[in-house]
Amino acid sequence: MIATVARRLGVFALSLVGASLAIFIICQALPGDPARILLGDGASAEQIAAKAHELGTDRPAIVRYLTWVAGMLRGDFGTSYASGVAVSGLIGPTLPVTGALAGFSLLVSVVIALPFGMLAALRRRRWEGVAVSAVAQVGMAIPAFWAGILLSILFGVVWRVLPPNGYIPLTTDPIGWARSLALPVLALALVQAAVLVRYVRSAFIDVLSEDYYRTARAVGWSRWGALLRHGVRNASLSLVTVLGLQLASILVGAIVIEQVFVLPGLGSLLLTYVRQKDVMVIQGVVMLLVLAVLLINALVEVSYVLIDPRLRTAER
Amino acid sequence: MVTRTPHARFFPRRLAVALTALTLAAISACSPASSSSTGSSAGTPTVHAPAAKTLTVAATAEPSTLDMTAGPAVAPAQVQLYNVYETLVKIDGDGALQPLLAQRWSVSTDRTVYTFYLNPASKFASGEPVTADAVAKNIERIRTSKTVGAKYSAAMAVVTGEKAVDSSTLEVTLSRPSNTWLYSMADTAGMIADPASFDKLGTESAGSGPYMLDKWTRGDSIALKRNPNYWANPGRFDSVVFKYFPDPNAMNAAMMAGTIDIISNEQAPDALSQFADTAKYTLLEGATNMEVTLGLNNSSPALKDLKVRQAIAMAIDKKKLITNTEAGHGTVIGSMVVPTDPYYEDLSGINAYDPAKAKQLLTEAGATNLTLRFKPAALPYATAAAQQVAADLKAVGINTTIQEQQFPAAWVDAVYIKADYDLTIVGHAEARDLVTYTNPEYYWRYNNPAFTAQYQAADSAAADAYAPEMKKAAKILADDAASVWLYMMPNLVVTKATVTGLSKNATTDSFDVTTIATR
Numbered sequence: 077m078i079a080t081v082a083r084r085l086g087v088f089a090l091s092l093v094g095a096s097l098a099i100f101i102i103c104q105a106l107p108g109d110p111a112r113i114l115l116g117d118g119a120s121a122e123q124i125a126a127k128a129h130e131l132g133t134d135r136p137a138i139v140r141y142l143t144w145v146a147g148m149l150r151g152d153f154g155t156s157y158a159s160g161v162a163v164s165g166l167i168g169p170t171l172p173v174t175g176a177l178a179g180f181s182l183l184v185s186v187v188i189a190l191p192f193g194m195l196a197a198l199r200r201r202r203w204e205g206v207a208v209s210a211v212a213q214v215g216m217a218i219p220a221f222w223a224g225i226l227l228s229i230l231f232g233v234v235w236r237v238l239p240p241n242g243y244i245p246l247t248t249d250p251i252g253w254a255r256s257l258a259l260p261v262l263a264l265a266l267v268q269a270a271v272l273v274r275y276v277r278s279a280f281i282d283v284l285s286e287d288y289y290r291t292a293r294a295v296g297w298s299r300w301g302a303l304l305r306h307g308v309r310n311a312s313l314s315l316v317t318v319l320g321l322q323l324a325s326i327l328v329g330a331i332v333i334e335q336v337f338v339l340p341g342l343g344s345l346l347l348t349y350v351r352q353k354d355v356m357v358i359q360g361v362v363m364l365l366v367l368a369v370l371l372i373n374a375l376v377e378v379s380y381v382l383i384d385p386r387l388r389t390a391e392r
Numbered sequence: 393m394v395t396r397t398p399h400a401r402f403f404p405r406r407l408a409v410a411l412t413a414l415t416l417a418a419i420s421a422c423s424p425a426s427s428s429s430t431g432s433s434a435g436t437p438t439v440h441a442p443a444a445k446t447l448t449v450a451a452t453a454e455p456s457t458l459d460m461t462a463g464p465a466v467a468p469a470q471v472q473l474y475n476v477y478e479t480l481v482k483i484d485g486d487g488a489l490q491p492l493l494a495q496r497w498s499v500s501t502d503r504t505v506y507t508f509y510l511n512p513a514s515k516f517a518s519g520e521p522v523t524a525d526a527v528a529k530n531i532e533r534i535r536t537s538k539t540v541g542a543k544y545s546a547a548m549a550v551v552t553g554e555k556a557v558d559s560s561t562l563e564v565t566l567s568r569p570s571n572t573w574l575y576s577m578a579d580t581a582g583m584i585a586d587p588a589s590f591d592k593l594g595t596e597s598a599g600s601g602p603y604m605l606d607k608w609t610r611g612d613s614i615a616l617k618r619n620p621n622y623w624a625n626p627g628r629f630d631s632v633v634f635k636y637f638p639d640p641n642a643m644n645a646a647m648m649a650g651t652i653d654i655i656s657n658e659q660a661p662d663a664l665s666q667f668a669d670t671a672k673y674t675l676l677e678g679a680t681n682m683e684v685t686l687g688l689n690n691s692s693p694a695l696k697d698l699k700v701r702q703a704i705a706m707a708i709d710k711k712k713l714i715t716n717t718e719a720g721h722g723t724v725i726g727s728m729v730v731p732t733d734p735y736y737e738d739l740s741g742i743n744a745y746d747p748a749k750a751k752q753l754l755t756e757a758g759a760t761n762l763t764l765r766f767k768p769a770a771l772p773y774a775t776a777a778a779q780q781v782a783a784d785l786k787a788v789g790i791n792t793t794i795q796e797q798q799f800p801a802a803w804v805d806a807v808y809i810k811a812d813y814d815l816t817i818v819g820h821a822e823a824r825d826l827v828t829y830t831n832p833e834y835y836w837r838y839n840n841p842a843f844t845a846q847y848q849a850a851d852s853a854a855a856d857a858y859a860p861e862m863k864k865a866a867k868i869l870a871d872d873a874a875s876v877w878l879y880m881m882p883n884l885v886v887t888k889a890t891v892t893g894l895s896k897n898a899t900t901d902s903f904d905v906t907t908i909a910t911r
Binding site: 116120354 | 462465543545594609612638641642648808
């Protein structure tokens, strides 16, 4: 058990080092000298040299890489070139926004997908099941940003029941916060739910043909009762894997949705500073996203053990 | 066990439908009063009475720093110039100079010494007076610091010394007479900040204007509040919020939902019809300083020939270009001059659209079967224009290979620094940027001593000869087809019908809210 954990941790650390190296090299390869971009048209060589020294970009790449990594280990992501403030100070306020957006989107997509997916499995030869599958197929083809624009226009401009865009912090006005998040969460969740419905459906179709399900039905459980009591846990093994992958794609989708709904999240931050070629901010945000995805994967692995007692025995 | 089954029967259909419907309904039902009132959506607790007046301005590009002179980006100046930071003189909406911190000024007979008489009432938001000494320190900072944006230090390069004669009289000495310099003093390069805060310009406000920084929510908005120490008529709003929308559709939606008062620059001209109802909205169309320019590399072998350059200029149907790319808004221009420049003259008739003449000129130059490297900046207006320019050139027999350049980094590297191009398109947003043609190293590699001499003569001329002499310089460029100036980017502003006093022209980097009122 300890060896397994140690091995997993080792792989985790190696992945992070590899990712940091890749991110750093790619950011170095972006065209343009930050000092020249900051100073603008017509800067003299002397001015550029002075600015580069101020930014620290005149140091060798290896020194910059090691300084960056050493800083991150202490929680210091460096200083933004363009704004001169700490990168962690820029990232910090965006985390609750993107976190709430991604978290609620996942939650809502599960809440939608689970019952509809089960319905689609149980009634797969009836019109209800076929209808759910058909709607899911159409839903999968809709890009989240398009759903976002549509929701924004319908609820924000035509019916005026929710703000079309913008963000209100939870601490300022909790109701306003929920209202400002409702449409972006729905836009992301609907598309994700459409994807998820298909996995839920096939997972439960598998359950329906299992012996334990037949046995449960034989001792008097209703179809839904047997599915809920015995099916959910078994089906969730494969669903958790899909959810882990989906959370990663929700994070990417959040970057787009933040643009559509003008939310001050991680994605907006990333795009703003990509335009200015502020390498320190780009590196910091991408590194954070990589860390999030790796952590999700680790959590998925842990959850296998929690869900499936057989794995626990095997580990011992 | 069996007791659980009955209610589970009703579980699926109800749960899904009910949950989604419930959350949505609950969230939209408890609509707080704040949601529709302008600007208060930010929820900042204001110290003023309930009738606090807020103006919410939607803008596209959020600044990365508050320091207006840190780099070429105009976003910090859009928020702060004239609103937070003042200048000795101000450029008004018609492009004319007006007194601001300086009540009046005089020029020596050899036109190299300017004496400014400061308004003795003027003071910074900190309460410190704006003294001649403080102004001198500002001019010195811009012209000597190695880390301020290059265009600002270049604008002040003509200054050789600044001296406080007494607390409200300032003498500035120039190395040669320059008419352009005074205009620069009225723009971002001439910003006057409290010298005690020079090292904090990126995050704090230290100006003498009617507003000061209240709260900057990165990724969202910058809120200004009224400066309680303002030395002249106080600002009309308790709060002015610049709210940033990277997406033009989101900006339009916010305007239609009523959460903003002004769209400071409409990026989607074809969406303007949504705001046609004059009872609710006001549309303003005016001038900017931005010339969308088809840059010609004057040092490339094919384009050294005047006839080829003229042929390219004559091949392009600028009117059709404006119709296609800006929905018919914008003004055709014929040189590096816009209508609000004091030396404007309509030169669009020079080398005007004439494809037959273009073909003839190409034949005369022996430049048939020409293929040119076309590297437009990858910006929406530039790539849209590039398609039509390429088609127009094709029609007179010039082939192009289009390679869009990511902007700014890749474009700056390939076009601006290395001049590895024949044709490019980018907008030149700086005011009075005719001067760039005097620099043979600038990316159009234009080297014409006659133009440079005329430009310098105009710059050094007596104030009343400035405009007529500069017109001659602009005409040299047009005759020479040094570039092809496609059109002036229109300044398209949408406001609620209740907003008045806003200038339709953007003559400086500022979005000047000091003249705005609401009914």
